[in-house]
C-alpha cells in the first residue's frame with residue numbers, strides 16, 4: 553500500500569489533526585523555512601503525536617551531529633536530507649537507527665547506503681513538476697512536489713511510489729487544512745495498487 557507523509561507540521565493543532573486522520577508519516581522541517589521548527593518545538597509536537605505515526609526530520613546541508621541529537625531524543629526516526637551526503641554520513645545515522653531518505657537530482661547521485669530516495673525541487677513551495685517522477689531504483693521511493701487532492705491519484709498511477717509526500721497541498725493560506733489532509737490521506741490509502749485504480 554502506498555503511504556502518505558504530511559510534511560511541515562508547526563503546531564499542536566496540526567498534531568491533533570494528524571492524530572485524527574492518521575497519515576503514515578509526518579515531516580518536521582528543521583531547514584530554513586516559514587515552517588522551521590527548533591528542537592524544543594519539535595519535541596513538544598512529537599510528545600503529543602500518536603506513537604504509530606512516524607516522524608521525519610527535513611534538513612538541508614545540516615551537520616550530522618545536529619541531526620543525531622534529534623534522533624537520539626526520539627523526536628524523529630527518519631532523516632530527509634537535501635545536499636551533499638556520503639555513505640559515511642548515512643552510516644553514522646544508521647548507528648542511531650535512523651532511516652535516511654536521500655533527496656537527489658538524478659539517479660547517479662544515489663548513495664549505496666541510502667534507505668529511500670526522492671526527487672524534490674519544490675521544498676514545500678507547492679511546485680508542480682512538468683511530469684511526476686520518482687527515481688528508478690530498487691530502494692524505497694518518495695514522490696513529492698505539488699501534490700494536491702486533485703492530482704494525487706494520477707501521480708500514484710504514473711509513478712507507483714512507496715510514499716507520497718505533501719506539504720502545500722494540505723494547507724489553506726499557509727495553515728494545515730483538516731479537510732484537505734483527510735481527503736489526501738483517504739485517496740492515498742484507498743488507492744488499489746494491484747489494479748492501478750481508485
Ligand SMILES: O=C(O)c1ccccc1NCC(=O)[C@H](O)[C@H](O)COP(=O)(O)O
Nearest residue numbers: 559585674675676677678697698719720
Ligand atoms: O517544507 C519546507 O518548507 C521545506 C523547506 C526546505 C526544504 C524542504 C522543505 N520541505 C520538504 C518536503 O518534504 C515537502 O513536503 C516537499 O517539498 C513537497 O512540498 P509541496 O510541493 O509543498 O507539497
